[in-house]
């Protein structure tokens with residue numbers, strides 16, 4: 001036995017947290033968050049990450065520019081001759 005049925009452990013709550021957020025529920029109003037500073041901080045972190053992800057990837061498809069940017073960056077490094085042994089050859 002670990003505590004009463006009304007008290008979730010942090011691990012139990014954290015396992016439910018992504019689901020709560022995914023369902024669009026306000027996890028901040030959860031009784032565990034109200035009484036647990038640790039999970040309140042964790043929730044704030046998670047929401048910041050979720051918000052940043054939405055801003056970075058507003059659409060499902062990754063923008064072509066990103067891949068072009070990465071591709072040109074790799075080519076530039078190869079041209080400079082930095083660590084030629086570590087970059088895979090592309091023909």
Ligand SMILES: [Zn+2]
Pocket residue numbers: 009010011013032036037038039
């Ligand atoms: Zn907690």
